[in-house]
Amino acid sequence: MDGVSYQRFPKVKIRELKDEYAKFELRDTDASMANALRRVMIAEVPTIAIDLVEIEVNSSVLNDEFIAHRLGLIPLTSSRAMSMRFSRDCDACDGDGQCEYCSVEFHLRAKCMSDQTLDVTSKDLVSSDHTVQPVDVGGFENSDRGIIIVKLRRGQELKLRAIARKGIGKDHAKWSPAATVTFMYEPEIHINEEMMESLTLEEKQSFVDSSPTRVFDIDANTHQVVVVDREAYTYDDEVLKKAEAMGKPGLVEIYAKEDSFIFSVESTGAIKASELVLNAIEVLKHKLDAVTLSDDTVEADDQFGELGAHMRGG
């Protein structure tokens, strides 16, 4: 290892931050970092989800597995998940997953007594821990209702006990806190002004219209083609094809800036979008620590074999 350092200092700029949605810029790093962050957010940030269901009575139209599966997919508020234990390595309960450190118990009882169909929703789930609750899906049309689990007709009954545990999206998608996590390269759009001025207004308009998304527009006063929203560009190449078809290749040049990314993060509601990003960075750090810790110890050989020796030797 010579003294050359390739360390970079990535910058983050938050554009928009809501409870369930975040949009931010990540600069001065490369695609491997951005993608690592994306993958960790989807698959490795822990949340809590129902994992074990004991059904006492089920006379509904859905079978037991079906209901257990639906219960698992209900997002639960999981701010506590990072500090909880995985039930497989919990000492307090020998890993059977029924203690306060690694599990939360839920009960559900519903019986339809009227002639009207009864909706059993996530609101009917009674939690043993007030910090872990089914996510409030407010803000939508039926904000007073939860997520429907099953519908019951007169006389049908559902009675069950469920245990929620900490887990990660890699094991089952129900533990994934991310609805969508995506990033795109920031596009850089250059208009060849000289060539653009050689077009008639009509040609300019047809050029502007050729983009499926609204990237360009014509300035009402100067009749110049201007970039209104470069991030609306979807790398579809439609405008480039149009320029070529008009016999003006090089009219616009579009590059992807390979060290700037625009992230959009949408959470399921289990944790806030901001928590999702921060927890992902935390998880990523832990993963890297596993490598650096054993860098100069004998453990490296156990963990990484030849690779460990290679890392120490340089």
Add this chain to the structure above:
Amino acid sequence: MSDQGPRIFKREHSDMSISSFVDSDGLPHVGQVIHQDEPYCSTIDQVTNSKYIYRRKGSETVIVDYVAVDTKNKNLQKANIRFRHPRNPVIGDKFSSRHGQKGVCSQLWPDIDMPFSGITGMSPDLIINPHAFPSRMTIGMLLEILAAKGGCLHGNFVDATPFSDDTESESLVEDLGSKLRALGFNYHGTEVRATGQVDQITRQPIKGRKRGGGVRFGEMERDSLLAHGAAYLLHDRLHVCSDYHVADVCSLCGSLLTTTTIQPPKRVIREFGGLPPTKALKKVKCLACQTSKGMETVAMPYVFKYLVAELAAMNIKMTIQLNSRAAA
């Protein structure tokens, strides 16, 4: 067999080996999980008192969903036992769409390894090879895919009634295309090519979408057009849109290869009263016959010329005899 009496569902109380699986009435509990080779019901012969235990065959673990018995008969002789088979998709499972497009699951990928859209973050649930479409011609499935995409993005249903006239636009494709366009997608993808890159030697369209080629119009496609008698379309696909070439042939010696262009003498072509300059006529001649008298032009696929050249390279001479159409 005559010494056997009617058999009824029952379990001997003394038989503890199967008591955890089968109830005293010889039937399983609803909700019971049954693994491979485990018993799920038993019968007893009323005359011989011999018992028979039914065991689950096959490696799948099942769950008893429902048990119904025939109550008309005093003896329990008829029962209906229904199992649930929980099945997660695994590699090798066969799936099918409504259009009969079937296929085998060849790989299961975690969500994070799937491609994703940079704008919306959507990632596919399933990836299907586009080669499944041209030969099977399930256009309906393609249209359904487009309609489904447009429909779910707009949040409305798409009327897919065939042969109905109540749509305003010219065709369904146009309707769906404009819907997608309104949401910032491409109108449609790359389609059948009319012009494009060609191979250097044969001048025929090249293979492979990656390099700008089209969808191959192959032998089976040719056969179907032949069967339809669509000769003009066939000519268009295989010749005009492929390696159409007008070759010079010497009708005296029948050679395709001995023709050569004569450099026209440099002279100013006079214009005749606004008419375009006359095209210099015979500017090719046959090197073998040393004349341009017999030169004719014949339209042919360019590969034919290439074939003649290849044959010549192995000492085979191919000559062409020309007839005017009337004489033939």
